[in-house]
Amino acid sequence: MTPTPKIVFQNLHIPNIKKLAVYREHGGYTAAQKVLKETKPEDIITLVKNSGLRGRGGAGFGTGMKWSFVPKDAPLKYLLCNADEGEPGTFKDRILMEQIPHSTLEGMIIACYAIQCPRAYIYVRGEYTESIEALEAAIQECTKNNFLGKNIFGTPFSLDIHVFKGAGAYICGEETGLVTSMEGAKGQPKVKPPFPAISGFNKKPTVINNVETLAVLPWIILNGADNYKKIGTEKSPGTKLFCLSGPVKNPGTYELPLGFPLKDLIYDIGGGLTGNLKLKAVIPGGLSAPVLTAEETMTMTMDFESLAKVGSMLGSGGVIVIANDQCMVDLLSVITYFYKHESCGQCTPCREGTGWMKKVVDSILHQRGRAEDIPLLQDISTNMMGGRTICALSDAAAMPVKSFVTKFKQEFEYHIKNKRCHL
């Protein structure tokens, strides 16, 4: 295997890289300066489009494409950096913010210049105290050195960036939920269209990009779209941060080229499972991604298209390893509780469906299950929850249920038939 260049993690292990001076010593802000001094905004959008960069928050939408939807003549626009990292099994953005906050800020300067936006916010989940502190310190340093504020680097472009602290709600990671939360309301998503690029924060054109997406931008500016496309696969170019958790020897966050074999992530990089445990299943892209069996895991590669092909998704890159000591009914009870707790309540199918699924799974878990409960769960997750609501939380809640009861049906049947767990 040829070594892949590190992109967002290139400076991770440099001591004090969170300081502006150290970040600059290692090439920091040269990309932003180059862009502001030498490049036209529309050329940046074209470059990012050509790089094939897809959003790293979960949906994988083309970043350059998203930017190009913003009307050029709008007098006020916003960029919101989505740092409300809440997808269970995901802990990558916090590393970027805590350790290399300037790379996110530099990415934001580039993105704001590309869409010509004077004001940007970073919506950080409220629990991430260290991220908030690191970003605020970095913003302060930048402002002091004229890397942010009026006429950045002595150019006509001005930009201010502020941190907005979330308050504990998974749904605010959904981009329109994030917008309503910033508008002083419950974080309930809005009907699309209009998409935020047309009417977002304060009803102004708004681009919402994930932390990791923004942190990639300086590298693309300095190294070019073609070099970026050389990494990864044809339809999923570049590297991705993968968060490995569960009972493996080396859990952690790893930057790898897209298309990386999942088996190698778990067994080589992750060192395999601890003790005598055997692999049972893997949730490959954060909790909402449909589960893979051990067999599917062995041949899977980690990119948007390969995971979509088997009905799962790359999502946020949170790889959750499940071993043979776990009961899938028990884990599904944990999962359904999460979505019930986090449903914002505005759409009936989601508000009612998430609670209903939790009740049915719990009745199976607590030995009150009936044979018809398995088709019932399939029915709710397919016909009630899928594609019938304002945002994707309902689908996200349905996908684990559907995949667990389909792929691990025998464990649910065992519970129902024998009134006990198979373990």
Added chain:
Amino acid sequence: MNIQFSPNALKEFKSFDTLYDNPKSKLLPTLHLAQKEFGYLSPEVIEYVATLTELSPAKVKEVASFYTMLHKKPVGKYHIQICTNISCTMMKSRELFSHLKKKLKIEAGETTQDKKFTLSTAECLGGCDKAPTLRINDTYYYQVTPEKMEQLLKELP
């Protein structure tokens, strides 16, 4: 009105004016600030925030009720929040939670009589690679076993 921000908090509140184009955006930051200042968002605090932000108390209460980090009742000096999502569950966070419930003699969401500890479950805190993860107030602790928890409790000031 009996309560009021300290001069420092009032200064911080005033600084919000320059940060947002829409005054409504000040609500969440003001609620955070009020919680820091008064400990939790009592009906009186909600009224005060409503006056400051020029919103109705009902609106402020509605928003406060939506977010888990905003406390509508008093919390103890140490708020212990244990992640019970999937990765932490697999790494035995439920066992840790049961241990703490027994030790502190309280249930989830409750506060000890001496007002020292509040115990809560939390959704994924983003510490899955070092599970089980918990937070005591704003500080993260990782790979916490019941033994490590005992030590931790002893070391708290």
